[in-house]
Amino acid sequence: AQKVTQAQTEISVVEKEDVTLDCVYETRDTTYYLFWYKQPPSGELVFLIRRNSFDEQNEISGRYSWNFQKSTSSFNFTITASQVVDSAVYFCALSGPMGRRALTFGSGTRLQVQP
């Protein structure tokens, strides 16, 4: 069975602070994919990043960066110089190999960025 744990329920920061959202996963698959999605107050789910289990390279996209560590089963997400528009719920998710691509979501972390 797959499991995704986001231990931080809610984080509040002041604009321009850096913030890291934690994600720990469990799976018995050797091939799997990890995702982050953003759910702003409007309610839609916005895809941010996908990582496969064979690619542990960290990734940076603008103010966003992701740290994937198989040794600790973690896939953490850092926002640098946070902005009010970053306020949202962020979900980490996990899917399996072909035929088992449905996402198992974490419970989400609500990020509030204060001006």
Add this chain to the structure above:
Amino acid sequence: DARVTQTPRDKVTEMGQEVTMRCQPILGHNTVFWYRQTMMQGLELLAYFRNRAPLDDSGMPKDRFSAEMPDATLATLKIQPSEPRDSAVYFCASGSPPGDTQYFGPGTRLTVL
């Protein structure tokens, strides 16, 4: 800008009524997923199709829910009869290999009175 579309966006109905939600996946995507989001359960899978064939519907209450793909451009989720505990936001997502990154529709907010 290809997007998944869902109709209706909001639905209020009374207990016992039939509810039908529709989803148009992104053209060319061959996997379609239905998820439900509630405060208590979070985001959970209801059904999963690949090339219109159901692969996994283990998360769906079979006595009242049904999911189909009449063709490659339409997925439907029906609830009959609806109950207050079905109140939730229902999301459709579509994806394609490799990795099947899932792109979500805007959701249908269902309220069953």
